[in-house]
Amino acid sequence: MRAEFSVDQLVPHSGQMSLLSEITGYGEDWLSAAVDITPTSMFLEEQGVPAWVGLEYMAQAIGAYAGLQERLKGHEPRVGFLLGTRRYSIPVPYFAPGERIQLKVIKNMQAENGLCAFDCELTGNGYTATASLNIYQPDDAETFLRDAMS
Template sequence: MKPEFTVDELVPHSGQMSLLSEITDYGEEWLSAAVDITPTSMFADEKGVPAWVGLEYMAQAIGAYAGLQERKQGREPKLGFLLGTRKYSVPVAYFVLGERIEVRVTKNMEAENGLCAFDCELHGQRFEAVASLNIFQPDDADTFLREAQQ
C-alpha cells in the first residue's frame, strides 16, 4: 500500500530525534520504514551509527504504526513508551555511512490497557537483526507522566 502519511505526520518526535527517513509500506498489523545512515544522522560518528540505535529505529517504526492507526481514526498520534526488549541481536557494531536500513514491525499482541508487543526486524546490506519490543501507550501520556512523578 502506498504510504499516505509522512514520518512527521505519524511519529511525535521532531527535529533530529525523528530518526526514520520514510514510511515505505504498511498493512493491518505491520509497517515498514527506512533509515538512511548519513553523517548528519543522530548518534553518527566517523564509523557510522552504533548498532544499539537500531532499537530506537524499531521503536520509532512502532510509533509510526501506532500513529497511522490514530490518523485512520481522525486523531493525532499519541506518545508511547518502550518498556523493554527481548532478543535484540545484531551482528555488526555500527551501521555504516551511506547504508539504507529497512525496518519492519509486526504487532503480535495488544491489550486493552495499552500494552503491546511487536516483532521487529532490521535489514541492511551487511546484516539482519531481530528483536521483540514491549510498548505501553496510555490514552493520555501527559496525565500518565504527572501521576508517575507523584
C-alpha cells in the same frame, strides 16, 4: 499497501530526534520504514551510527504504526513508551555512513490497557537483526508521566 503518510505526520518526535527517513508500506498489523545513515544522522560517530540505536529505529517504526492507526481514525498520533526488549541480536557494531536500513514491525499482541508487543526486523547491508519490543501507549501521556513522577 504503499504509505500515504510522511514520517512527520505519524511520529510525535521532531527535529533531529525524528530518526526515520521514510514510511515504505503498511498493512493491518505491520509497518515498514527506512532509515538513511547520512552525515547529519543523530548519534553518528566516526565509524557510523552505533548498532544499539537500531532499537530506537524499531521503536520509532512502532510509533509510526501507532500514529498511522490514529490517523486512520481521524486522530492525532499519541506518545508511547518503550518498556523493554527481548532478543535484540545484531551482527555489526555500527551502521555505516551511506547505508539504508530497512525496518519492519509486526504487532503480535495488543491489550485493552495500552500494552502492545511487536516483532521487529532490521535489515542492512548483508545482515538482519531482530527483536521483540514491548510498548505502552496510555490514553493521556501527560497524566501518566505526572502520576509516575509523584
